[in-house]
Amino acid sequence: MKARELLSRVVSPETLRDIIIQIIAILMAFLVGAGVLLVTGYNPVDAYAAMFRGAFGDVFRVGQTLTQATPILFTALAFLFSFKSGLFNIGAEGQFLAGAFASALVGISFQNLPAPLHVLLALAAGAVAGGLWGLIPAVLKTRFGAHEVITTMMLSYVALYLTSYMVNYPFKAPGWVSQTVMIAESARLPRLLQGAQLSASIFIALALVLLTRFILNRTILGYEIRATGLNPSAAENAGIDVKRGMILALVVSGAIAGLGGSGEIMGVHRRFIDGFSPGYGWDGLAVALVGGLSPVGSLLAAILFGALRSGGMIMTRVTGVPLDIVFLLQALVILFVAAPSLIRAILKRGGLRW
Amino acid sequence: MVGLVDVISVGLFAAALRMATPIVYAALGGIFSERVGIINIGLEGTMLASAFAGVTASYYTGNPWLGVVVAVLVGGLIGLLHAILTVKFVGNQIVSGTGINIFAMGFTAYMSQIIWGSRGASEGVRGLGTWNIPFIADLPVVGPIIGSHSPLVYLMLVVTVLSYVVLFRTPLGLRIRAVGEHPTAAETAGIDVLRVKYLCVILSGMLAGLGGAFLSLGHLNLFTRGMTGGRGFIAMAAMIFGKWMPFGAFGASLLFGLADALQMRLQSLGLLPPQIILTIPYLLTVAVLAGVVGKARPPSDYKPYKRE
Numbered sequence: 313m314k315a316r317e318l319l320s321r322v323v324s325p326e327t328l329r330d331i332i333i334q335i336i337a338i339l340m341a342f343l344v345g346a347g348v349l350l351v352t353g354y355n356p357v358d359a360y361a362a363m364f365r366g367a368f369g370d371v372f373r374v375g376q377t378l379t380q381a382t383p384i385l386f387t388a389l390a391f392l393f394s395f396k397s398g399l400f401n402i403g404a405e406g407q408f409l410a411g412a413f414a415s416a417l418v419g420i421s422f423q424n425l426p427a428p429l430h431v432l433l434a435l436a437a438g439a440v441a442g443g444l445w446g447l448i449p450a451v452l453k454t455r456f457g458a459h460e461v462i463t464t465m466m467l468s469y470v471a472l473y474l475t476s477y478m479v480n481y482p483f484k485a486p487g488w489v490s491q492t493v494m495i496a497e498s499a500r501l502p503r504l505l506q507g508a509q510l511s512a513s514i515f516i517a518l519a520l521v522l523l524t525r526f527i528l529n530r531t532i533l534g535y536e537i538r539a540t541g542l543n544p545s546a547a548e549n550a551g552i553d554v555k556r557g558m559i560l561a562l563v564v565s566g567a568i569a570g571l572g573g574s575g576e577i578m579g580v581h582r583r584f585i586d587g588f589s590p591g592y593g594w595d596g597l598a599v600a601l602v603g604g605l606s607p608v609g610s611l612l613a614a615i616l617f618g619a620l621r622s623g624g625m626i627m628t629r630v631t632g633v634p635l636d637i638v639f640l641l642q643a644l645v646i647l648f649v650a651a652p653s654l655i656r657a658i659l660k661r662g663g664l665r666w
Numbered sequence: 667m668v669g670l671v672d673v674i675s676v677g678l679f680a681a682a683l684r685m686a687t688p689i690v691y692a693a694l695g696g697i698f699s700e701r702v703g704i705i706n707i708g709l710e711g712t713m714l715a716s717a718f719a720g721v722t723a724s725y726y727t728g729n730p731w732l733g734v735v736v737a738v739l740v741g742g743l744i745g746l747l748h749a750i751l752t753v754k755f756v757g758n759q760i761v762s763g764t765g766i767n768i769f770a771m772g773f774t775a776y777m778s779q780i781i782w783g784s785r786g787a788s789e790g791v792r793g794l795g796t797w798n799i800p801f802i803a804d805l806p807v808v809g810p811i812i813g814s815h816s817p818l819v820y821l822m823l824v825v826t827v828l829s830y831v832v833l834f835r836t837p838l839g840l841r842i843r844a845v846g847e848h849p850t851a852a853e854t855a856g857i858d859v860l861r862v863k864y865l866c867v868i869l870s871g872m873l874a875g876l877g878g879a880f881l882s883l884g885h886l887n888l889f890t891r892g893m894t895g896g897r898g899f900i901a902m903a904a905m906i907f908g909k910w911m912p913f914g915a916f917g918a919s920l921l922f923g924l925a926d927a928l929q930m931r932l933q934s935l936g937l938l939p940p941q942i943i944l945t946i947p948y949l950l951t952v953a954v955l956a957g958v959v960g961k962a963r964p965p966s967d968y969k970p971y972k973r974e
Contacts, residue, residue: 352780400760448952458955459964461705461760462906465899466948477941597764634779639772646765647747651757 330604333655338602338616340655341644345637359633366626367619373626375508379580381618382510383408383589385517386572387596388603388610389524390565394446394460395605396528397561398541403449403464404569405593406471407442411570412577413475414441416584417483419495419577430498435516435574442570443563445471450562454555460562468593479586490586501579511579513572518611520568525607537561569593598646617642676810678927683812684885686916686923687822688713688894691877692901693908693915694829699745699870700910701833702863703846703966707763708748709874710898711770716741716878718774721889722781724791731794734818734879741875742868744770749867753860756970767898775891786891793887794818816884818876825873829912842866846966859971874898903951910965922947 323331346356367377387404394401401407415438422430448467452458476490485493501512528534539547540557548554572592581588599617603609624638648655692709699706706712720737724730744766751757775785782788796814803813833839844852845862853859877897882889900922907921908914929943 348776352777402760402764452952452956456956458952458957461707462902463952463955465707466903466951469896469899469948470945470952473941473945477939480941481939594764594768597761598768601761634776634785636772636775636779636785639768640776641772643765643767643769643772646761646768647751650761650765651751651755654751654755654757657755 327604330652331609333652334602334604334609334649336655336659337648338645340648340658341641344644345641348640349633349637354631354633359627359631359637362630363620363623363627365623366630367623369626372505372508373622375505375510376622377615377618378514379508379510379618380621381614382514382517383572383576383592384595384599384617385514385611385614386520386575387569387593388599388614389517389520389596389607390569390572391596391600392603392605392607392610393524393528393537393568394561394565395600396534396541397537397558398544399453399558399562399565400461401446401449401464401562401565402461402597403445403466403468403593404565404572404596405589405591406464406468407445407566407569408573408589408593409468409471409475410445410573411438411442411567412573412589413478413584414438414570415499415574416492416495416577419499420483420493420583422499423496425496425498427498430496431501431578434495434499434578435571438570438574438577439567440570442573443567445570446562446564446566447559450559453562454558475584476586479584483584485583492584494583495578499578500582501575503579509580511575513575513579516571516575520571521607521611524568528607533557533560569596595642598642601649602645676807678924678931679811680815681927681930682920682924683819684815684923685926686919687816687819687884688877688880688897689901689904689919689922690822690826690916691880692874692898693904693919694825694912695741695870695873695877696902696905697829697833697910697912697915698842698866698873700905700968701842701846701965702866703849703968703971704749704752704863704867704870705759705763705968706745706748706867706870706874707760707902708744708766708770708898709763709870709901710894710896711763711767712741712744712871712874713878713881713898714774714892714894715744715770716875717882717893718770718778718788718878718889719875720879721788721791721882722777724793724883725781725789728792730792730883733791733883734794734876737879737883738872738875741871741873741878743871745868745871745874746864748871749864752970753863753867756972759968771892774889778889778891788889790888791883793883793885816880818880818884821876822880825876826912826916833912843965849971853973860973863971874901877901900947903947906951907954909963921950 349356349359368374390404415434418434418437449460449463452463453460479492480490483492485491504510536552536557539552540554544554599613600610603613620638624635627633628635692713695709716737719740720733723736724733748762751762752759778788779785794816797817798814803809841857841862845859849859881893904915904918907918925946929940932938933940
């Protein structure tokens with residue numbers, strides 16, 4: 313039991329138990345996925361092996377995995393931040409799109425700015441736009457009691473259609489595709505790998521992992537946010553301005569998601585293309601949950617989901633398994649993670665006690 | 667402005683009723699679930715899975731009505747899954763619903779590729795066709811609007827009335843509302859809270875299943891990838907806009923259906939960008955929640971219920 317003692321010094325027994333439950337949930341999802349593959353006439357071992365090689369086979373593939381992981385790490389952190397204050401920001405998609413469009417706008421509006429300034433300006437625009445898109449539901453919540461789950465979701469659709477309008481009408485580039493013109497060279501984030509789309513956006517995401525962890529665990533603001541999330545009335549009694557905490561949490565959450573959108577525009581696409589996000593905002597919720605609602609856990613979960621996406625494409629090419637098995641696996645992970653007591657009940661039936 | 671006059675026609679209102687139909691079904695489903703304190707954000711995925719199941723059944727049996735039955739059963743099964751995760755295992759309702767949505771998207775696209783070899787769409791199947799209601803179909807103005815529709819449009823009208831009757835005119839309805847509003851008091855009064863919750867969440871899935879069946883068997887006669895296109899979320903908006911009342915949700919759905927029908931017609935005329943019109947249901951919902959257009963008070967606090 314020496315290993316266990318050693319481990320308990322790094323993480324608390326509760327955390328360890330949570331981690332084990334998350335891992336079991338992921339394994340169960342892959343197990344059910346294997347069943348689906350078998351029933352539909354595919355060899356699950358071949359499929360998963362191809363997926364793994366596709367996700368981590370060489371430097372380029374790892375780069376693709378990290379490229380896919382980056383935007384969902386942003387939206388996961390965004391979800392996490394609001395969740396800690398007891399709010400369900402499921403509208404990261406809208407804040408992501410708002411940020412993306414604002415960065416694109418700054419990117420195409422200036423031509424002669426020095427590069428570092430232009431990049432900072434475009435990032436700031438993305439964070440502000442995302443933050444504003446988070447401020448609306450925050451105000452609606454604190455002033456009118458409007459449930460943030462519905463308002464953030466509805467505002468996501470509003471952002472989707474408004475940005476679509478923007479790139480179909482006022483800011484449409486010449487040609488058939490609904491997109492803006494390319495952003496200026498000076499507003500682009502550098503790419504990190506020859507021939508791959510992995511960009512410096514991932515460093516911003518990694519910095520945010522540390523920053524989120526620091527803010528939530530080591531600052532007064534983080535303490536107030538967590539206290540609000542755990543028990544709003546107790547926090548109120550302790551002299552914490554609960555409404556202010558909620559507004560701050562949603563604004564910061566929106567700003568993080570907005571920066572994710574900026575990163576995609578400035579690093580990957582270099583222009584705003586209609587429908588460029590395949591639902592990164594929705595994935596964020598899943599990633600944060602699979603990551604056990606911790607910043608570092610979110611990073612690991614984002615890599616897992618990124619690997620599913622990038623490895624899935626190779627799996628499809630090699631084995632012919634439809635790519636959609638990837639979404640099936642993601643959904644299964646979410647469903648198993650949705651109810652931790654379900655996993656506990658399954659373990660109990662297997663004779664394991666917690 | 668000649669174009670605008672052409673747009674406001676009987677055809678527009680008939681289309682609005684058609685467009686509203688799946689939204690009404692899902693909104694009614696949402697009402698039953700939320701009335702017992704369970705948020706069902708998985709309505710979107712439930713509709714999609716049922717739309718797929720209905721087409722698959724019709725494809726293999728050639729009987730679209732059997733397809734409707736299968737769609738409703740699949741909807742009920744998904745409702746059951748949501749109930750098990752959220753009622754029995756007290757899992758988070760939003761997370762479970764999101765899982766269901768992503769699951770339905772992935773599963774239907776995967777299976778449609780297995781069965782028809784296409785990621786985009788199924789083969790065409792036998793649909794339900796339309797019913798011409800004798801006498802009414804021949805009336806001027808009214809006839810073209812309500813006289814000739816898919817049978818599931820008429821069923822939707824019946825189900826709306828039934829939902830109202832069940833919720834507000836029967837002892838069961840009283841129990842349902844009690845469970846959502848005050849579970850502890852309901853339990854004290856001898857109501858099996860958990861059973862009522864299960865029943866309503868399963869029913870919620872079955873109603874969304876009818877909405878899905880309408881989309882694939884009453885409207886297009888095939889399954890296309892992601893064919894619900896956010897209607898499950900619009901239905902939640904309609905439910906709130908209608909203040910968790912069946913007729914209210916029906917009215918709101920009609921309004922959203924009209925916006926949808928208008929959007930398609932205006933698009934062909936180029937009068938107003940379709941994207942702007944498409945934001946209307948969502949903005950209206952936010953306005954309702956903010957109390958701009960009348961206050962909306964949820965029928966429950968959605969807290970998980972644990973027996974003492």
